[in-house]
Amino acid sequence: MTYYTVRGIVGRGFPILVTTSLVGLITGQILNYRLEQLISMPIILLLIPSLIKIGGDTGSMLGARISSALHMGFGENIGKNPVVRNSVLAAMIVGLTASSVLSIIVWLVGHLMGIGIGWFLLFKICLLAGIIELTVVFFTTVVISFVSHRFGIDPDDTVIPIIATLGDLVGVTGIFVTLHLLNVL
DSSP, X not given: OTTSOHHHHHHHHHHHHHHHHHHHHHHHHHHHHTHHHHHHOHHHHHHHHHHHHHHHHHHHHHHHHHHHHHHTTOOSOTTTOHXXXXXHHHHHHHHHHHHHHHHHHHHHHHHXXXXXXXXXXXXXXXXHHHHHHHHHHXXXXXXXXXXXXXXXXXXXXXXXXXXXXXXXXXXXXXXXXXXXXXTOO
16 A cells, blocks of 8 residues: 555656646636637626636546546457447536536526627537537546556546646637637637
8 A cells, every 4th residue: 555655646647737837827828818708708708717627627526437437457459348339428428418508507697797799609509519528538538547547647637637728728728729729709
């Protein structure tokens, strides 16, 4: 049980937390750079925190499931592993359902606040940005989980902090890419 010492956990976790802090700063700067465009469409400001949270949360959920499977010895073949396949599928269903429900909630709140947008447009923004974010986050989750395990690093120490931060970065980027593709901003 010498693997789980304070020194070991801090030694493995500190570099990851420093790196994720820097990525968080980059994400904030992306938002800051596009601030004027965001202010012109306040409904998107309502959308951003919740939408980026969906990717980080479902990615962390997926990472925890894969990490548990690896700890139990079910981590041999990524491509044919039913734990990975079923976990990714379930997380995708949860993420896309949450994105769809989010479009309804944000539309209702925006409508009540007088900053409405058409529901179908908001639905397309949520769904397309969600697909972009979830695809990148889930792929990265699977890769980081297996690479960490392969090199003897506990995936629990790496996956969740990296994926939560990556979910923010990819989520913000996915929203702006979606807005550009739909010619909204």
